[in-house]
Amino acid sequence: MSDTGIDAQLIHPILRNDNAAKWLGIEVLKVSEGRATISMTLRPEMLNGFGIAHGGMIFALADTAFAMACNSHLGSTDTITVASGVDINFLKPGIPGRTLTAVAERRQQTGRSGIYDIQVLQSVPEADDEVLAEFRGRSRTIPKPSAAAPKL
Known part of the structure; x- marks a missing residue:
């Protein structure tokens, strides 16, 4: 439950079974069709050997926002939208x-393909947030896998 009293699990259906997002401590701030804003706090176990954020943690946060923006917050019974490719620049x-x-x-949706931009910001004490990374994701909408399909 967030400080706003909103259960993040109810805001977006893809978070219901997302154990990675739970471990990251992701909080949903805003979500609407084609948009999502989420946050997390950098904990010690998220740091690399230099004592700064592991790039994978920054990527995981951006990727979660990407997934939320790609998939309707109302849910779908027929399709899911997944990444077909991404680029990230750490700044x-x-x-x-x-x-x-x-x-x-x-940014763009044509047929089953889309392009999304994700900006990762970092809080700075007594100053404006700074841009930490820029992520561009390319999406593809596919049929929802059958519940009878074998799990890998």
Whole structure:
């Protein structure tokens, strides 16, 4: 439950079974069709050997926002939208204890393909947030896998 009293699991159906997002401590700030804003705080176990955010943690936050923006917050019984490719540019180091916010926005949707930009911001004490990373995701909408399909 967030500070706003909203259960993040109810805001977006893809979070119901997302154990990675739970472990990251992701909080949903805003979600609407083609957009999502989420945040997490950098904990010690999220740091690399240099004592800054592991790039995989920043990527995971951006990727979660991407998935939320790609898939309707109302859910779908027929299709899911997955990543077909992504690029990320790390611009600054993530500092322990700071809050990271990922802001995802659909740029283009044509047929089953889409392009999304995700900006990852880092809180800075007594200053404006700074851009930590820029992530561009390419999506593809596919039929929802059958519940009878074998699990890998």
